[in-house]
Amino acid sequence: MRWWKGLLTGVVLIALIVAGSYGYWRYRMQAPIALDHSLIFEVSPGSGARQVIDRLAEQGVIRYRWPYQVLAILEPRHVRQLRAGEFQLQPGMNGWQLLAKLSSNDIVTYELTIPEGWTLDRMRQRIDQAPKLTHETRGMNDEALMKALGHGDQKGEGRFFPSTYRYHKGTSDLDIYQRAYARMKKELEQAWARRSDDLPLDTPYQALILASLIERETGAPEERPRIAGVFVRRLERGMRLQTDPSVIYGLGKAYDGSLSRADLEKATAYNTYVINGLPPTPIALPGRASLRAAVNPASGDSLYFVAKGNGQHHFSATLREHNAAVQRYILNK
Known part of the structure; x- marks a missing residue:
């Protein structure tokens, strides 16, 4: 019978060791990390469990590797589910x-914000400088970018919706462009579907161009339908739009911060003091409010507006009234 007692003692000792080891392992797993x-x-x-455990220890996240190595052996499902x-x-x-x-x-998650009214060039600079992205489009011109997006037959300006885009490390910058393009396409389609009757616009793209002019003319949301109303009435009457932001866009890097009479007379495709109708492309990235204003302009009789210097505009129905407003708000400053 002694051998039974010896065996029993051994079993008990092993059980105690196993129980103690298990208890200590659970204690280590439940203890705060380092x-x-x-x-x-x-x-x-592609990292395996051992690589992740080693890096956790090397970076001082955990004190001991062994509790996690034991877990990887006994409960491999816990480490198979690790995500990159x-x-x-x-x-x-x-x-x-x-x-x-x-x-x-x-x-x-990281955030990248593209403000309303920015040009595609500024958007591209912001994306090129964004951390943690995989930059595949650096060095591409706009034509190559649009081709990479599958829209090589389109000009890029105005085609991307200004908003805040979230991404994880390693996301391709092409993904940001694709999402912004898809968002603008959707917003434009929705606005166009709800457009007013008898607009002097034949296509959604023309609405996009008009929306970009509205976006650049005012930062006051409540004014956008009124600005749109002025532009629409001028288009209907065959009047030139005469909007400074389009002139500035056409000057490009030659713009020095102020518009001269020579600038207003310079023949460019975007000089709305010289050309009839809309410019050939948008001049900026319009937001939702400007898109909706472009296709649902406010009614009225105003044909002119001038900045009052406080972020708002004075609207006039006649040239005489407009000239008086220019004298008051611009020339008498």
Whole structure:
């Protein structure tokens, strides 16, 4: 019977060792990780469990590798679910919470804002400088960019919707352009479907051009339908639009910050003091309010407007009234 007692003692000892080891392992997994500050930790695509565990230890996130190595052996499903990407880790997390974070969709997100009224050139500069993107379009001209997007038959100006776009590290800059293009296409289609009757516009693209003029003329949302009304009535009467932002756009880098009489007389495709009708392309990236104003202009009789110097405009129905407003708000400053 002694051998039974010996066997039993051995079994008990093994059980105690296993139970103690298991308890200590659970203790280590439930203990706070080693971080004393927040940290962005990256799981590279294709990383295996051992590589991730090693990097966690090397970056001081965890004190011991072995609890996670044991888990990878005993419960491999916990480490198979690790996702590639950047994760924001916080002090006080325990081992289970750490693994749950690295297996989640809670990947660090970056934001890129394109303001309304920017040109495509400024948008491209902003995207080229955006961190964490994979830059595939740097060095491309606008024609090559549109071709890469599958729209080589279109001019790029005005085709991208100004908004805030979110992305993860490694996202291609082409993805930002594709989303902005698709968003503008959708917004323009929706605005065009709700357009007023009898507009002097034949296509959605003409509405996009008009919206860009409205966008550049005023930053006051409540004025946009009134600005649109002036432009629409001038188009209907065969009057030139005579809008300074289009002249400035046509001058390009030659614009020095102020418009001279020579600038207003210079023959460019965008000089609406010289050409009839709309310019050939948009001059900026219009937002939703300008798109809607372009196809739903305010009624009225005003044909002119002048900046009052406070972000708003004075509207006039006659040239005499307009000249008086110019004298008051511009020449008498």
